Amino acid sequence: MTGRRAGRPLVPAYLSTGGVTRSSRPQLERLSVLTGSRLPVPAGPSAGLPAAALSLLDALDGGSLTVVEAAALLRLPVSAVRVLAADLIDRDLASARAPIPPARRFDPDLLKRVADGLRALKHH
Amino acid sequence: MASAPSSTTDGIHLPDTARDLVKILVAGPFGVGKTTLIDSVSEIRPLHTEELLSEASAQVDDLDGVREKSTTTVAIDFGRISLPGGIVLYLFGTPGQERFRSLWEDIAYGALGALVLVDSRRIDASFDVLGLVEETGLPYAVAFNAFPDAPDHHTDAQLRAALDLEPGTPMVTCDARDANASIDALLALVHHLIDRHPPEHR
Ligand SMILES: Nc1nc2c(ncn2[C@@H]2O[C@H](COP(=O)(O)OP(=O)(O)OP(=O)(O)O)[C@@H](O)[C@H]2O)c(=O)[nH]1
Numbered sequence A: 001m002t003g004r005r006a007g008r009p010l011v012p013a014y015l016s017t018g019g020v021t022r023s024s025r026p027q028l029e030r031l032s033v034l035t036g037s038r039l040p041v042p043a044g045p046s047a048g049l050p051a052a053a054l055s056l057l058d059a060l061d062g063g064s065l066t067v068v069e070a071a072a073l074l075r076l077p078v079s080a081v082r083v084l085a086a087d088l089i090d091r092d093l094a095s096a097r098a099p100i101p102p103a104r105r106f107d108p109d110l111l112k113r114v115a116d117g118l119r120a121l122k123h124h
Numbered sequence B: 001m002a003s004a005p006s007s008t009t010d011g012i013h014l015p016d017t018a019r020d021l022v023k024i025l026v027a028g029p030f031g032v033g034k035t036t037l038i039d040s041v042s043e044i045r046p047l048h049t050e051e052l053l054s055e056a057s058a059q060v061d062d063l064d065g066v067r068e069k070s071t072t073t074v075a076i077d078f079g080r081i082s083l084p085g086g087i088v089l090y091l092f093g094t095p096g097q098e099r100f101r102s103l104w105e106d107i108a109y110g111a112l113g114a115l116v117l118v119d120s121r122r123i124d125a126s127f128d129v130l131g132l133v134e135e136t137g138l139p140y141a142v143a144f145n146a147f148p149d150a151p152d153h154h155t156d157a158q159l160r161a162a163l164d165l166e167p168g169t170p171m172v173t174c175d176a177r178d179a180n181a182s183i184d185a186l187l188a189l190v191h192h193l194i195d196r197h198p199p200e201h202r
């Protein structure tokens, strides 16, 4: 067996372009939670909502979904759902919240609660 | 149209109690058991998204990549586990090949850490994914997925050396088809994360 460092050059992370945000609003994360506002949707072609955006609104009728769940449900790439959701948010037809309130992201108890929860899942 | 069919969305919507959504990457090369592990522990039928690859992988110096924009897709599956206290844990099956780098970074954003699955019959297939995990700076644990014909003549020290793991990186064996074994592998990672972040003020 040989070690993995041999002959495997790493491209430094700073050469990568991933994570660049192009839009003015903060990029929706995969786990951002989308919720429909339940306002009446303006009908007719003049409303200018593409069919896919209406499907997304439809999916949110049943409750909140993360961006990635909406993408799976609608069979769309995550990048497409980000665009559709941003459009709905601009029109106040939906809202988004971060996956976890910023203050809790570094809550030291969070990991412990994840561990406790996982342990409780085990079948004996 | 009185009643829309709802069977396709059953169980997918978030419970109202969901508050803290966190994720762990289940990473590894093709066929190592990512989908199997996610399937074993997920409360929803594992879902997947089709991701456009060339969009993500096109690089400045790669004109072919730009020309072939949006031609390739890769399926990324994910599962979900609701835990007490409003925590929802997502598991993302993440392929580790170098050409998935941009996609990788997008999926890894905000993740707690990664469980790297290794097939001990072909550990070099995991070198790429270990490189990506380390560059992303994600803390990780390694789980050797137990295939029946896996060689048993390697010692832990040999495996650790071959994978070039730091002494503190957890190494466990698991059977991805078994829920308890998969949970144990995830727990090895989460305990590692806890050890890295000793609680302050106490
Ligand atoms: N014996 C044994 N077989 C396993 C185990 N985990 C997965 N397999 C089998 O290995 C095959 C590949 O597993 P998958 O879960 O599809 O692997 P994957 O990592 O999702 O593969 P890709 O999505 O193609 O990258 C399947 O036939 C599984 O049934 C394991 O722990 N033990």
Ligand SMILES: [Mg+2]
Pocket: B034, B035, B036, B077, B093
């Ligand atoms: Mg798979």
